[in-house]
Amino acid sequence: MLPTQKLYEGKAKILYLTEDADILLTVYKDDATAFNAQKRGQIKGKGEINCAIARSLFELLEKAGIPTHYIDCPASDRMRVKAVKIIPLEVVVRNVAAGSLCRQTGLSEGKVLPFPLVEYYLKNDELGDPLLTRPRIELLKIISEAELAAIEQMALNINRHLQEFFVKCDITLVDFKLEFGKDSQQKIILADEISPDTCRLWDIAESDPQARVLDKDRFRRDLGGVESAYQQVLERILAKVSSAL
Ligand code: TMP
Numbered sequence: 001m002l003p004t005q006k007l008y009e010g011k012a013k014i015l016y017l018t019e020d021a022d023i024l025l026t027v028y029k030d031d032a033t034a035f036n037a038q039k040r041g042q043i044k045g046k047g048e049i050n051c052a053i054a055r056s057l058f059e060l061l062e063k064a065g066i067p068t069h070y071i072d073c074p075a076s077d078r079m080r081v082k083a084v085k086i087i088p089l090e091v092v093v094r095n096v097a098a099g100s101l102c103r104q105t106g107l108s109e110g111k112v113l114p115f116p117l118v119e120y121y122l123k124n125d126e127l128g129d130p131l132l133t134r135p136r137i138e139l140l141k142i143i144s145e146a147e148l149a150a151i152e153q154m155a156l157n158i159n160r161h162l163q164e165f166f167v168k169c170d171i172t173l174v175d176f177k178l179e180f181g182k183d184s185q186q187k188i189i190l191a192d193e194i195s196p197d198t199c200r201l202w203d204i205a206e207s208d209p210q211a212r213v214l215d216k217d218r219f220r221r222d223l224g225g226v227e228s229a230y231q232q233v234l235e236r237i238l239a240k241v242s243s244a245l
Helices: 047-061 097-107 134-139 147-166 226-244
Strands: 006-009 011-019 023-028 031-032 037-040 068-075 080-084 090-094 112-121 171-182 187-189 199-203
Touching: 011 080, 023 047, 047 080, 047 147, 047 226, 090 147, 112 147, 134 147, 147 171, 147 187, 147 226
Parallel strands: none
Antiparallel strands: 006 011, 011 023, 023 080, 031 037, 068 080, 090 112, 090 171, 171 187, 171 199
């Protein structure tokens, strides 16, 4: 399928309109950014790798009864998705302390959390995606209380399924970010992507805090071996996904 009119270019993907108003085409890019795009680079092959990873994980979640925007992949770096209006929330689920949770609370990196922590950030690059509170979500009228409760349940459900699957891949799902959207019937479905760009993934067999990193932290923290880490995640997922589907 040839892309038609560009709808939006994000940091890692380009969205195109298609002949069908209910369907968009997402092209995954090799571009990588971090720290709200202050750091920019390229991860060779990332577009195709992340598209294949996201596809497998969306298929897995669909099979578990979680509605996603995924339709199919007409080529290795592109995905047809249901058109949705994105809810401007970045929903982060954490199982193990890392990243901003450690910086902001003093928890040590690697501490297993007693329960999955669901957090909401405002999806707004200009404001630097600030952490939200429930009253702030209400104040900004982003979504209703009932919709927020539904999103929280979906996020926890997604976490359960992904965590279980990643263990089979010998990977710890440390934390990840989700985005949701409303389809033409106002139904809330999972959108955006799930990939090493949006998850922290640690090799279970590796105890060294740098060697275990299989995600975008390798790029953020200049750890090297970014491409091979992404490739490793894809290979482990592909080795396990067909038996899980
Ligand atoms: P954080 O620890 O930096 O808050 O990140 C939590 C998770 O969210 C981590 O898996 C990386 C992911 N993430 C994104 O996908 N996009 C972002 O812009 C940020 C800041 C984090």
